[in-house]
Amino acid sequence: MFLIKVGLALLLMTGLYLLLPPALTGKSVLMSLRTNKKDAIVTGLERSKWHERITAATNDKLNMLGKSYSYFFKLCLLFLSGGLVLGYLLFNDIMLTVITGISVLPATYLYLIFKCNASVELQESNLETAMALITNAYISGDDIVRAIEQYNIDQRTFSDTSHKKIATAFETFVTDHVLVNSSVEEGLLNLSRRIQNRYFKKWIDALILCHHDRNLKFALQPIIDEMNDAKLRRLRNDTAMKLTWRVYATTLGLLFSIIPIFRFLNDTWFFILTRTLQGRFCLVLMILSALGTAFYLFDKTKKFA
Numbered sequence: 439m440f441l442i443k444v445g446l447a448l449l450l451m452t453g454l455y456l457l458l459p460p461a462l463t464g465k466s467v468l469m470s471l472r473t474n475k476k477d478a479i480v481t482g483l484e485r486s487k488w489h490e491r492i493t494a495a496t497n498d499k500l501n502m503l504g505k506s507y508s509y510f511f512k513l514c515l516l517f518l519s520g521g522l523v524l525g526y527l528l529f530n531d532i533m534l535t536v537i538t539g540i541s542v543l544p545a546t547y548l549y550l551i552f553k554c555n556a557s558v559e560l561q562e563s564n565l566e567t568a569m570a571l572i573t574n575a576y577i578s579g580d581d582i583v584r585a586i587e588q589y590n591i592d593q594r595t596f597s598d599t600s601h602k603k604i605a606t607a608f609e610t611f612v613t614d615h616v617l618v619n620s621s622v623e624e625g626l627l628n629l630s631r632r633i634q635n636r637y638f639k640k641w642i643d644a645l646i647l648c649h650h651d652r653n654l655k656f657a658l659q660p661i662i663d664e665m666n667d668a669k670l671r672r673l674r675n676d677t678a679m680k681l682t683w684r685v686y687a688t689t690l691g692l693l694f695s696i697i698p699i700f701r702f703l704n705d706t707w708f709f710i711l712t713r714t715l716q717g718r719f720c721l722v723l724m725i726l727s728a729l730g731t732a733f734y735l736f737d738k739t740k741k742f743a
Contacts, residue, residue: 492547496510496547496550499550499551499553499554500550502554502557502558503550503553503554503557510546510550513546513549513550514543514546517542517543517545517546517549518539518540518542518543519539520542521538521539521540521541521542521543522535522536522538522539524538524542525537525538525539528694528697528698529697529712529721530701530712531712531713531718533718534712534718534721534722537722537725538725541725541726541728541729544729544733545732548732548733548736551736559672559676561603561604562635562665562669563669564604565604565633565635565638566637566662566665566666566669568589568593568604568605568608569637569638569641569661569662569665570662571589571592572585572586572589572608573585573641573658573659573662575588575589576645576648576655576658577655577656577658580652580655582622582626582645582648582649583612583615583622586608586611586612587612589605589608590605590608590609590612593605604633607629607632607633608629610629610632611625611626611628611629614628622649623646623649626642626645626646626649627642627646629642630642630643637661637662637664637665637668640661641658641661641662644657644658644661645658679739682735682739683735683739686731686732686735690728693724693728694724694728697711697721
């Protein structure tokens with residue numbers, strides 16, 4: 439029995455070592471601790487308000503998606519329920535089931551981040567399409583207001599939320615031009631404030647210059663091409679990020695697959711793993727390591743988002 443426990447512990451610790459990233463092993467741990475200690479001394483006041491930063495970030499994500507806190511609480515309940523069901527199916531133990539449910543709960547925030555990234559990508563793609571259509575209409579007609587009006591007429595049938603946001607901004611430009619202020623330049627400046635995108639601001643600046651000198655209208659298309667090139671680079675980065683998460687999920691699945699294997703093939707080992715103190719300690723360590731490495735991986739792949 440003792441040899442079985444030792445072998446089981448070694449097997450689980452080997453899986454944990456494979457799961458942990460290299461940056462969390464060896465001398466880098468000491469360097470990280472020293473660096474974190476210095477940072478904590480320098481920015482202690484800011485680090486003491488980490489919960490406020492998380493709350494503000496959550497508010498930003500919900501506002502970006504156009505959702506309320508009730509949507510966030512429903513997501514939390516959904517992930518908590520999924521974690522509890524997963525814990526019960528894996529361990530058939532109340533304590534480990536509750537720990538698994540609580541550990542899965544932070545995945546709600548990761549889900550919000552991925553959903554926001556997808557929403558931003560869709561909005562930028564629709565914005566690029568709108569800029570291209572308006573540019574082509576303006577080059578052929580030499581009338582900025584008429585080109586935007588034609589775009590509004592053509593795009594009123596779209597039901598996508600992000601597309602409606604962009605279309606509403608252009609519709610507001612035309613309405614303000616007709617009813618409030620006929621100055622095209624001021625209307626374009628107000629339009630640039632409604633949509634936060636650096637390529638869009640460059641495009642608006644170019645439109646203002648074209649309003650004073652129509653010979654500059656052929657400078658609009660290179661801005662759209664630059665935006666398209668940035669989108670292609672982002673797609674390549676997204677592919678690399680998804681591949682990294684796929685490898686991580688595969689490693690995680692292989693690590694936790696040992697639990698159902700023990701449950702169906704070796705009742706004695708499963709009992710040791712889920713009912714003894716040593717086995718529960720290894721399982722809790724596995725769950726916490728999976729949670730920690732997920733956030734570590736997210737932090738390392740943020741540059742791809």
